[in-house]
Amino acid sequence: MAERGEDKRLFLGLLLVTGACLGGAGLAVWWVPRVSSRVDSWLPALVGGVIGALGLLVLAGIGILLFAILFERDLPGTRRLRGVLVRGFFPPMVAVARLFGIAKERVERSYIAINNQLVLRSRWKAPPERVLILLPHCLQVNTCEVRITGDVHNCRGCGQCAIAGLLETGERYGVNVSIATGGTLARKIIVEQRPQLILAVACERDLTSGIQDAHPLPVYGILNERPEGPCFNTRVDLGKVQRALERFVVAPAPERARATL
Numbered sequence: 001m002a003e004r005g006e007d008k009r010l011f012l013g014l015l016l017v018t019g020a021c022l023g024g025a026g027l028a029v030w031w032v033p034r035v036s037s038r039v040d041s042w043l044p045a046l047v048g049g050v051i052g053a054l055g056l057l058v059l060a061g062i063g064i065l066l067f068a069i070l071f072e073r074d075l076p077g078t079r080r081l082r083g084v085l086v087r088g089f090f091p092p093m094v095a096v097a098r099l100f101g102i103a104k105e106r107v108e109r110s111y112i113a114i115n116n117q118l119v120l121r122s123r124w125k126a127p128p129e130r131v132l133i134l135l136p137h138c139l140q141v142n143t144c145e146v147r148i149t150g151d152v153h154n155c156r157g158c159g160q161c162a163i164a165g166l167l168e169t170g171e172r173y174g175v176n177v178s179i180a181t182g183g184t185l186a187r188k189i190i191v192e193q194r195p196q197l198i199l200a201v202a203c204e205r206d207l208t209s210g211i212q213d214a215h216p217l218p219v220y221g222i223l224n225e226r227p228e229g230p231c232f233n234t235r236v237d238l239g240k241v242q243r244a245l246e247r248f249v250v251a252p253a254p255e256r257a258r259a260t261l
């Protein structure tokens with residue numbers, strides 16, 4: 001919980017500082033033509049009008065995001081807009097974070113944590129067949145010769161990597177499981193399977209871009225573990241996946257119901 005507070009404070013702080021920086025830059029752009037004696041008299045008014053309108057839009061955007069972060073829910077009618085706003089503000093926020101020596105990965109983690117809180121607070125639920133577990137290929141141990149990218153069910157369940165356990169969990173809850181080797185394939189899988197909710201396992205970078213790409217489709221992100229470095233023999237806490245499924249899957253699938261009898 002303390003971690004969540006820290007994530008929220010970091011994202012909130014960066015959002016406010018980024019807003020102030022954008023405001024300052026806008027003011028400078030507006031002010032320079034005014035003090036220049038060479039420009040026509042209509043130019044400052046025109047630039048001022050454009051900057052003023054943009055400034056109001058930025059302020060409104062920051063207000064919408066602040067509300068979502070502070071109250072862990074969206075202002076009425078702004079859920080779709082939130083994804084666009086985060087996508088717009090994220091690059092300058094990362095640049096501001098860099099100025100303060102904050103790693104991009106930390107900003108991404110704070111965004112994923114806030115996104116997860118919003119998904120949890122929205123009380124999203126979906127029937128098992130409309131829930132999709134989306135996994136990165138790097139969970140497969142590199143010595144495995146089975147090709148699972150086209151069909152994850154090719155896995156022989158030897159248990160040397162997390163794939164076997166994830167497939168078993170997916171089957172128990174009756175949800176679909178797929179492997180995405182990149183954003184393009186992930187989008188294709190989403191179009192084909194038409195999930196109502198995605199439970200995605202990935203690194204900070206891929207989860208951040210995936211959550212933004214899929215918006216307004218709710219994505220609950222679970223970070224993978226990388227004891228051998230990025231993109232190589234990664235792991236995932238199966239307990240986190242199971243707990244998320246307990247929260248999001250509407251009704252027990254027959255298999256699961258039988259298992260709990």
Ligand code: SF4
Binds near residue numbers: 145155159162163
């Ligand atoms: S569980 Fe075994 S068969 Fe399945 S992907 Fe991992 S190593 Fe390959």
